[in-house]
Amino acid sequence: MSTLSSSTHCRSYCSSSSSAFPTSSSNHGYSRISVSSIFPKRFLPRNVSVQSNRKSWSNVVCMQDGVVAATVAPIEKESRLKKMKNGLLSVAPPEECKDAAGFDNNNDKSTVSITVVGASGDLAKKKIFPALFALYYEDCLPEHFTIFGYARSKMTDAELRNMVSRTLTCRIDKRENCGEKMDQFLQRCFYHSGQYDSQDDFAELDKKLKEHEGGRVSNRLFYLSIPPNIFVDAVRCASLSASSADGWTRVIVEKPFGRDSESSAALTKSLKQYLEEDQIFRIDHYLGKELVENLSVLRFSNLIFEPLWSRQYIRSVQLIFSEDFGTEGRGGYFDNYGIIRDIMQNHLLQILALFAMETPVSLDAEDIRNEKVKVLRSMRPLQLEDVVIGQYKSHTKGGVSYPAYTDDKTVPQDSLTPTFAAAALFIDNARWDGVPFLMKAGKALHNKSAEIRVQFRHVPGNLYNRSFGADLDQATNELVIRVQPDEAIYLKINNKVPGLGMRLDRSNLNLLYAARYSKEIPDAYERLLLDAIEGERRLFIRSDELDAAWSLFTPVLKELEEKKIIPEYYPYGSRGPVGAHYLAARYKVRWGDLGIKQ
Numbered sequence: 345m346s347t348l349s350s351s352t353h354c355r356s357y358c359s360s361s362s363s364a365f366p367t368s369s370s371n372h373g374y375s376r377i378s379v380s381s382i383f384p385k386r387f388l389p390r391n392v393s394v395q396s397n398r399k400s401w402s403n404v405v406c407m408q409d410g411v412v413a414a415t416v417a418p419i420e421k422e423s424r425l426k427k428m429k430n431g432l433l434s435v436a437p438p439e440e441c442k443d444a445a446g447f448d449n450n451n452d453k454s455t456v457s458i459t460v461v462g463a464s465g466d467l468a469k470k471k472i473f474p475a476l477f478a479l480y481y482e483d484c485l486p487e488h489f490t491i492f493g494y495a496r497s498k499m500t501d502a503e504l505r506n507m508v509s510r511t512l513t514c515r516i517d518k519r520e521n522c523g524e525k526m527d528q529f530l531q532r533c534f535y536h537s538g539q540y541d542s543q544d545d546f547a548e549l550d551k552k553l554k555e556h557e558g559g560r561v562s563n564r565l566f567y568l569s570i571p572p573n574i575f576v577d578a579v580r581c582a583s584l585s586a587s588s589a590d591g592w593t594r595v596i597v598e599k600p601f602g603r604d605s606e607s608s609a610a611l612t613k614s615l616k617q618y619l620e621e622d623q624i625f626r627i628d629h630y631l632g633k634e635l636v637e638n639l640s641v642l643r644f645s646n647l648i649f650e651p652l653w654s655r656q657y658i659r660s661v662q663l664i665f666s667e668d669f670g671t672e673g674r675g676g677y678f679d680n681y682g683i684i685r686d687i688m689q690n691h692l693l694q695i696l697a698l699f700a701m702e703t704p705v706s707l708d709a710e711d712i713r714n715e716k717v718k719v720l721r722s723m724r725p726l727q728l729e730d731v732v733i734g735q736y737k738s739h740t741k742g743g744v745s746y747p748a749y750t751d752d753k754t755v756p757q758d759s760l761t762p763t764f765a766a767a768a769l770f771i772d773n774a775r776w777d778g779v780p781f782l783m784k785a786g787k788a789l790h791n792k793s794a795e796i797r798v799q800f801r802h803v804p805g806n807l808y809n810r811s812f813g814a815d816l817d818q819a820t821n822e823l824v825i826r827v828q829p830d831e832a833i834y835l836k837i838n839n840k841v842p843g844l845g846m847r848l849d850r851s852n853l854n855l856l857y858a859a860r861y862s863k864e865i866p867d868a869y870e871r872l873l874l875d876a877i878e879g880e881r882r883l884f885i886r887s888d889e890l891d892a893a894w895s896l897f898t899p900v901l902k903e904l905e906e907k908k909i910i911p912e913y914y915p916y917g918s919r920g921p922v923g924a925h926y927l928a929a930r931y932k933v934r935w936g937d938l939g940i941k942q
């Protein structure tokens with residue numbers, strides 16, 4: 345397996361535009377856009393990168409320690425693309441870079457060690473190991489890699505393998521040799537038991553990692569899949585005792601990144617005692633979901649959407665998340681956070697930022713994140729009167745009894761923590777002035793889904809008003825991006841019912857992914873893990889983005905807690921509190937997910 349060819353194949357970057365290539369951070373006016381896929385960082389020493397100026401494949405330079413060390417002979421974009429399409433990509437970095445950096449590139453000399461910290465936990469079992477296996481199955485992991493599980497629980501390698509094997513699955517569309525691949529994968533998984541605050545235990549891990557790395561340049565990725573109160577201890581110990589001596593060290597940090605502006609800033613400050621910002625990969629797995637990734641493509645590669653993407657044509661944007669199960673087993677964690685911190689401040693707000701941002705200068709990570717920060721900083725902090733909170737109560741249906749949130753033993757009986765919230769947010773900039781961005785998120789509702797609904801304005805002087813009756817809302821166009829389940833993008837339009845009369849009907853122009861693409865959609869964690877391995881930061885949260893996100897929610901979260909606002913109780917399995925409808929009605933809109941036709 346060749347590392348680069350596998351990466352190219354995993355990413356399928358073949359596209360008619362160089363901007364379809366993965367991107368990375370920029371400096372000195374140069375960026376790794378486009379060329380990063382041909383000369384990925386992992387083939388270069390830590391202090392060397394190949395960069396080009398933004399729009400061109402000429403003017404490629406080799407940077408060493410942040411300065412231009414050599415210029416590279418012009419690279420023909422078209423020929424590169426053709427080569428990639430034919431799978432004939434050359435893996436060697438430009439000779440100029442080798443000369444400048446004085447190294448001899450050799451794929452076999454580097455390795456990636458992935459340590460899942462908190463390997464005994466729920467997320468590790470449910471998501472991280474299965475995602476790593478999927479990457480392995482798809483030949484997306486580098487040739488030399490090792491996976492270590494790290495946690496306090498005592499386990500042997502065999503026990504870890506046994507535990508992991510129970511959650512591995514094969515893609516529905518690719519089952520060939522899957523069992524064999526699973527065995528091969530498991531043979532590369534190992535376990536080390538240790539405390540999260542023990543440098544000695546991490547030093548032991550370091551020894552084991554070195555044995556597996558066998559003298560190759562070591563690149564190390566730590567995935568912190570542990571409760572947030574031990575993030576800093578684990579980062580301190582990992583960075584002081586187990587970071588790479590000659591390659592890169594990166595740390596994926598799981599949410600929650602604090603519980604308000606102050607605690608988030610304190611966490612960032614503590615992490616930065618041990619890590620540079622570019623080593624910290626703050627994960628928001630919604631950014632790895634296929635349809636969220638597609639948002640920018642939809643907006644910026646189709647002429648028809650971007651002109652409509654403003655207050656002039658859009659009446660409201662709705663970001664809706666619902667789960668048809670409660671906090672089940674996670675009540676202890678959840679009660680300290682609540683749905684606003686668990687879903688809105690991160691997942692839904694990230695989607696909102698991608699939806700509403702201005703066109704970035706390029707697809708470079710920093711250019712995209714700059715635009716996201718700009719839009720977040722243009723938003724008004726959420727006001728108490730624009731929030732409705734709810735909490736699920738027990739409900740019996742069809743003889744089955746569903747628990748209340750407070751029935752969970754780890755939740756205090758008198759908890760006021762919201763398991764549901766609806767909110768109206770506003771972006772005070774020229775594009776979005778006055779447009780309500782409505783968010784709704786809840787647990788223990790009637791269905792499981794996540795979607796973005798764009799409701800367009802009424803057609804002015806609509807010739808067909810009479811055909812729609814009094815309810816003009818029923819006739820407005822709506823674009824729905826269904827993130828999950830049954831990924832789809834559909835546009836509700838009005839249409840004439842065929843026949844001699846003039847009857848109008850609402851129909852969907854529907855791009856249902858399952859019907860259009862036979863390939864199974866990868867899990868978000870696969871994309872994000874691969875990005876972290878490749879040093880691609882576009883889908884991870886930068887610290888200033890995080891600050892801006894917390895600034896929007898912290899005041900209202902404090903007010904809710906200080907005033908002990910009582911949530912509206914809703915039955916388990918229902919559509920949530922009625923207050924959410926009044927909130928939408930205040931802004932003269934209706935929730936799109938409650939319409940007759942979805």
Ligand SMILES: NC(=O)C1=CN([C@@H]2O[C@H](COP(=O)(O)OP(=O)(O)OC[C@H]3O[C@@H](n4cnc5c(N)ncnc54)[C@H](OP(=O)(O)O)[C@@H]3O)[C@@H](O)[C@H]2O)C=CC1
Binds near residue numbers: 496497677
């Ligand atoms: N589970 C999920 O669906 C999601 C989780 N997350 C985030 O991912 C991270 C991991 O989540 P999850 O796997 O559910 O967490 P767990 O509660 O399962 O914890 C993971 C591991 O951490 C160790 N641990 C648990 N509590 C403590 C403690 N108080 N002190 C020290 N060690 C502890 C345990 O390992 P051991 O005892 O063996 O050391 C445990 O197996 C969290 O930050 C969570 O917020 C984010 C999104 C979704």
Ligand SMILES: O=C1O[C@H](COP(=O)(O)O)[C@@H](O)[C@H](O)[C@H]1O
Binds near residue numbers: 629686687794
């Ligand atoms: O981050 C979280 O996300 C999950 C929902 O993720 P999904 O990919 O299954 O939609 C949510 O259940 C959990 O409470 C939250 O912490």
